[in-house]
Amino acid sequence: MSFEETPQTPALGALVCDKSGRVLAAFGAASDDKVCAAAVAACQALPEKHAMEGRVFQVAVPGSADGQEQQFIGLCVRDDAHQLVLLRDSTVELPLFDFIGTVPFASAILNYFITNPYQAITVADKEGKIRFISPVHERFLGLKRGQGYGMAATKAIPNSRLGIVAATGKAEIGQLQDMHGVTRVVNRIPITQGREVVGAIGQILFKGPEALTQMQQRLSQVQEKMEQYRRELEELRAKASPAAMLIGSSARMQRLKREIETVARLDVPVLILGESGTGKELVAHAIHAAAHNAGKPLVSLNLAALPSTLLESELFGYAPGTFTGGRREGQVGKLEQAEGGTLFLDEVADIPMEVQVKLLRVLEDHMVERLGGRTSRRVDFRIISATHHNFQALIEAGRFRLDLYYRLSGVVLRVPALExxxxxxxxxxxxxxxxxxxxxxxxxxxxxxxxxxxxxxxxxxxxxxxxxxxxxxxxxxxxxxxxxxxxxxxxxxxxxxxxxxxxxxGVSGEVQQATVSAANEDTSTTLLDVERRAVLEAIAKHGGNKKHAAESLGISRSYLYKILNRKTG
CATH class of the missing domain: 1.10.8.60 (Helicase, Ruva Protein; domain 3)
Incomplete structure (x- = not known):
């Protein structure tokens, strides 16, 4: 049959000819006259050295009237009287053909892979039955040579998943497998033929006795670390509960913890009131940790720590090119960062009036527009705010909007002072x-x-x-x-x-409180003097820096000013 008459020439072929080029036998693609002639001519033109080394060569087969030609890859092997030519279509990818054809010691390499004492393999078919096991793996499993062939992989190998991989076609790489008290690192890889999964290969990493012991020790250490991290994670989760985050068993603290657990489940704004240093931020963290959105971010912003010029950009963010010296790509504000989670505004009473108006609008419609931007986007978040100030006095003085206060104070929690x-x-x-x-x-x-x-x-x-x-x-x-x-x-x-x-x-809270109040009344003048003296000494120690002085004393700057401004006895 001629090449022109064959609609599809086979991808593989072989022919045998004598030293003069006379064809003795032809198979597959080489049965075509044109393919055979082109292969013989190309092989005859091949230098003797290349033929002896088994190098591949191109075979161009003239096509039909349209001028197209078919390309083959050829491999010629010669002896004194004959030459064998193997052919494959160059458009078909057959790496095994090239590997076997071009590597003189290809069989030694393949034999090494299947008998490697350090990396054994197991081959299973689609039904999960074993077709081959490396000798080293047979010895480890206690099987006689060939005993495992045809046996179900789950029967021959403890915890085997080769049948699952062959059935699902999903590889499992770098898995740990326990076999007879020893942990191995294994890869399980599905094998396809065409588009169909026909089986799976398991690669098991073996080492020499010393290296195997070291690897086993390292794996044990990793497993111990994982167990330690698991325990620590459970402890952290336990500490995330309000009861664990807030220390104290007094009646007031027990009531506060109950209130936290109640409001945490509700999507309402929370206002936390309390003196400086009482733990208002810790209460906010406890609420978020017990809420349904605990896995979402908790974004905090101390409004008293920022000048009004920076407060708006921190809260709302800004668009690219808004500020000279700002980030070229712009900045995401805290409101947007809290998407899906909780926004905690500490010292919210210190927010400037002009920013109060913008914050009120966001709390009403949850639409956030960055400074310098032209578009708004909806941001859903829960707001928790805190302050040590007297809101009623601020509202009466015209320093805080009443409508914003109502928006912030859906629920009011009061953190008791230490006294x-x-x-x-x-x-x-x-x-x-x-x-x-x-x-x-x-x-x-x-x-x-x-x-x-x-x-x-x-x-x-x-x-x-x-x-x-x-x-x-x-x-x-x-x-x-x-x-x-x-x-x-x-x-x-x-x-x-x-x-x-x-x-x-150890005495009851009511008796303690009465005793402390009486003691403070008796020594009130002395305590005022002591406080004022301590503040003055701290200010002098820090070179007049009142902020650092307040931090060293563990009080807020506002309380420091209160001590300085009040009269002592």
Whole structure:
């Protein structure tokens, strides 16, 4: 049959001829006269050295009247009397043909792959039955040579998934597999023929005895780390609950925790009121952690920490090219960053009047427009705000919009000052001591029995924040074994501790509160003098910088100014 008469010439062919070029046998594509003639001519023209090395060559077969020709890849192998020519259509991708044809030691390479003692293979068909197992794998599984052939992979190999991979066509790379008490790294790869999955190959990584032991140790270490991280994650999730985030078991704190759990489930704005240092931001985090959108971002912005010129751009963002020196691509504001989550505005009472109008509009329609932009986009978020100011006084003074207050105060939570829950000081003390020692990786000292009573009798204008600062400062200078009262009084020149000023740890909250109030009334003038002196000393220590002075004392700047401006007895 001629080439022109064949609608589709086979992709593969072979022919045998003598040394003169006379064809003795032809098969497949070589049965075509033109293909055969072109192959013989190309092979005869091939240098003897190339033929002996098994190099491939091009075979161009003249086509029909349209001038198109068919291209084949040829491989010629010669001996003294004969030459064998193998052909494949160049348009068909057959890497195995090229590999076997061009590599003289191809069989040695293939034999190495299937007998490699360090990387065994297992071949299963579409039904999950084993067709081949590497010798090293047979020995590991305790199988005799060829015993596993035809056996179900799940029967021969513990935890085998080759049948699943062959059925689904989905590869599994770098998986860990336990076999007879040993963990191996395996790859399971589906094999296709045409467009059909016909089976799967499993590659199992083996090593020598020493390397295998080391790898097993590393895998064990990785598994131990994963288990450790899992436990830590569970602990973090547990700590995310309001009860764990807020320290204290007093009646006021128990009520606050119940209120947090209630409002967290509702999509309502929350306003948190409380003195500086009471933990208003921690309350906001507790609400978000217990809410349905806990997996979404919690975006915080302290409105008192920014000048009014920067506040708008931080809150609303700005379009590209709005500001000289700004980011070329513009900036996403906090409102947009809180998409789907929670926006926490700390010290919201300090927001300027001109920004209050814009914020009110956003809270009404949830449409946000960046500064310098021309388009608005809808942003859904939950808003939580906090302040230590008296809103009623601000509204009456015309410094805060009443309509914005109503938008922010869907639910109002009040965080008690430390002087309203002195019975929580022992628990707070233990919490701060443990936290400081864990962060700094130092031994946790014992706590002197009279320390909690001493601290409960002290004034804490900076509330929990100030208490924490004093506890951590005392830990720095304690002897490392026991945290004592003297570690808190080292700055009192010649002062000695004569016992608790007011309350005793462990008594009821109502009795403690009454005792503390009486003690504060008796010593109010002295405490005012002490506070003012402490503020003046802190300001002098920080070169007149009131912000740094307030931070060192654990109080807000507004409270610092209040101390400076009030009269002392």
């Amino acid at each position: 309203q829950r002195f019975e929580d000081i022992p628990e707070l003390l233990i919490h701060f001591v443990r936290g400081f020692c864990e962060r700094n990786r130092i031994p946790t000292p014992a706590i002197a029995p009279d320390l909690a009573r001493y601290l409960a009798g002290r004034p804490w204008p900076g509330n929990v924040r100030q208490l924490r600062q004093k506890v951590e400062e005392a830990l720095v200078f304690c002897d490392g074994r026991v945290l004592r009262v003297k570690d808190f009084t080292r700055e009192d020149a010649g002062a000695e501790y004569d016992g608790p000023v007011s309350v005793a740890a």
